[in-house]
């Protein structure tokens with residue numbers, strides 16, 4: 001399993017607000033590709049749609065399908081199991097049977113490494 005780098009945003013009393021974790025490199029998710037990974041209890045998806053990097057939950061909100069084995073198109077990521085498409089900007093499903101949006105995560109790129117805020 002890939003080892004992740006991370007740093008945390010905290011309040012003045014030390015509560016963790018969020019943390020940035022290293023997902024992968026740009027080389028690992030080229031244009032038109034999907035990349036799934038696990039960080040502790042989170043399963044996340046990185047998508048490269050026309051050179052823009054997006055991060056969402058890895059598992060479809062309809063059932064237990066791994067979206068990294070799905071398909072990427074201009075509309076978003078298509079679930080391989082029942083073919084719902086999720087918008088990568090707001091997570092909204094574009095068609096049934098999925099009705100619940102995917103969670104969307106902030107992404108930043110440093111050099112050729114992709115980080116996700118969880």
Ligand code: FES
Nearest residue numbers: 060062063079082
């Ligand atoms: S598991 Fe994804 S649409 Fe059903």
